[in-house]
Amino acid sequence: MKPVGERGEDWFTSIYATHYPDIVRYGIRRLRDADAAAELAQDVFVVAWRRRSEVPERPLPWLYTVARHTLANRWRHGRSQPTPLPLADANQVPGRLVEPEALASIVDLRRALRALPEADQEILRLVGWEDLSVGDAAVVLGCSRSAAAVRLFRARRRLRSVLAASTPVPDSRPASAHV
Amino acid sequence: MKLQQQVRDLLGPADPARDAVVAPAPLTAHDVILRAEDATATPGGPAGRNASRRTVLVGAAAAVAVLGSAGVAQVLRNGAPTGAVPAQPLAGTVLEPVAYEVPAGVPAGPHLRALAARLVDGPPDESRGYYSYQRTRSWGGFATVSPEGYMMSFVRETREWVADDGRRWQDTTPLGVEFPDAASREYWSARPQSPSADPSATRPPEGIREIPRDLVERRLPADRAELARWLRADRPAGELAMRTYQLYSSFLVPRRTRADLLTILAEKPGFVWHGRVVDRAGRRGVAVTAELVPPPGQSPQRAQMLLVFHPSTGELLAYEYLETAPKHRVLHYLLVLDARRTDTVS
Known part of the structure; x- marks a missing residue:
């Protein structure tokens, strides 16, 4: 030691x-x-x-x-892996009170995120959830800051495209079912 | 900065950990240091501080993680398995080692060279498509270990597709519970709610999903010299056997590379030929083993790595990680059920 x-x-x-x-x-x-x-x-x-x-x-x-x-x-x-990326789980909702409309949008958002390539998901998670700067995200991803910035820009654009193309979630349940 | 804030505003509400309350760490910083310093430490850390059970990687994955310093995977506490079989044992198999045609074995070199010289094409050579595809079935690998050392794990089948651009997809199906020995089955059967070694094992299949790419580019070694470096052929035979398993886990291995691999193994002292065997899928193959021995003065654990090759194509059919001391039990077994190229992920 x-x-x-x-x-x-x-x-x-x-x-x-x-x-x-x-x-x-x-x-x-x-x-x-x-x-x-x-x-x-x-x-x-x-x-x-x-x-x-x-x-x-x-x-x-x-x-x-x-x-x-x-x-x-x-x-x-x-290979017997911890299963990552549970982003599309409709049942996995925030553990706090959420308005039904907000809940539906969260479910939509997670589904849209999961629809993206893994590289897009990771840069969005690092910035959006881990709250990293682009420079710090670049450190995590092992790329240059400019490359991370371009990745983030494109990932955000693709996320919005998926969200815009998505239809209302038919099986999203009301918040009261979960909270 | 504006873009970053937009992303945070957009994604923040969907953060699964946004309201997560993080439980206190089960280990103190001092315990973590002890665990890091002790190359042969059990994954659970010092007794009394850790949770009542822990999920650990066993077999090749764990062994690889510690080989650099400790030689052999140290994944178990000392158990004291005794007692009668319970009246209503938990459903699940106790994994038995592969039986050999030639139990004592003979040096494998001549046999492996002969096999390398007569290889024929197999599905990886004859199939075409954009994706490399592999279907495997595994026993062990991820296990729950009780404080007393009793283990429980799962059988699962995995399909994986890898595109030429590096994107990967996987589909895993849990198939049941398994134990490395009867004492472990007895122990876990006595628990009204046996814990899950891997939460995914008790969930219904999720279907095919994309998984993270490798962090470094995967490229099949181009020739025998490069393959020898990839395999770390200068290391002991037991480690070479594990690298062989990893080679087949990472690539579709074409005939030329299979021949090079068998030749490299043939030149390595320590491989033992056991002749014909039947794997857990009922397929006939030929088997070699190699001992995995830690450096003197380190872990008392010993293990034997088994490789089963197809007798004509030389493809790897099965891999077994058998702990031989202090206990005799199979910690990891893998069947390669299908390996070829395909144009569809389905």
């Missing part, structure tokens, strides 16, 4: 306390249950400690990168 430079247990405890919830939320957005998201977060921070000399001063984009790689590796090598 030798520290690298100043990066000892105190440093790690600080970033763990600060960013553990962020990584769990990242997992919740891409996995099917909170247990799997918590597992993912633990794995990410195990990597963070082992590679602590590489963790930048602003660690969150780097941690998201590790989370993204961890998920991809599970898919690729495990």
